[in-house]
Amino acid sequence: MGPRVALFATCINDTMQPSIPIATVKLLERLGCTVEFPPRQTCCGQVMTNTGYYKESIPTVRNYVRSFEGYDYIVGPSGSCVGSVREQHGMLAHWAGDAGLEAAATAVAGRTYELTEFLIDVLGVTDVGAYFPHRVTYHPTCHSVRITKVGDRPLQLLRAVRGIDLVELPMAEQCCGFGGTFSLKNPDVSIAMASDKARHVRSTEAEYLVAGDQACLMNIGGVLHRQRSGIKTIHLAEILASTEKEVAVA
16 A cells, blocks of 8 residues: 555645646556545645745644644645745744744644655656656746755656657746746736746747746746747646546547
């Protein structure tokens, strides 16, 4: 029997693109995991924390601990949200002066994995049996690289996908301009950054832009759509969950 895993769906995926957590469950179950969805989970509190509303973020930390404390593995298809749990929850509890919550939050955060980390570091797989016969370029999102430090794990997994034509994205390390509330507070700068990113994506002549964070895909995808580029956005979990049988049926 495989590992028992709690799915940390994240609120943006649950609200804006539920196909991503669904794909994550399909993928993990295909690899032998038993996946459960703790129903009381909510937002990780990143937006409030990044905006300076520490007091208002504390209930989200408590809720995260209560939702996931009974699991050895918590897996989320978002480098940004997983990074927030690991880097901010203990800090917030410490700021609040709650030693008990700090210890609990730190322990649960230590069992929280970004999807590609879990696949490679825990399950020990890079070839997940995926099939995706399309030209694809990959955007490494800022938080996944700089906070969660997923490294080249997403690329390792993508390179093992059968049928894929994976092309390098120029200036891949540059931010797409989303940055959570940054895009709301500084819309002109954000649009300029997203437009630069879209230009680089278009230069690859890819059919799909893939990333591990839906918020960034929404930001870049909005520009690509307004430009009528024809390039679609897709989350990494959706590619990894795709199989030859499913492609044939579609």
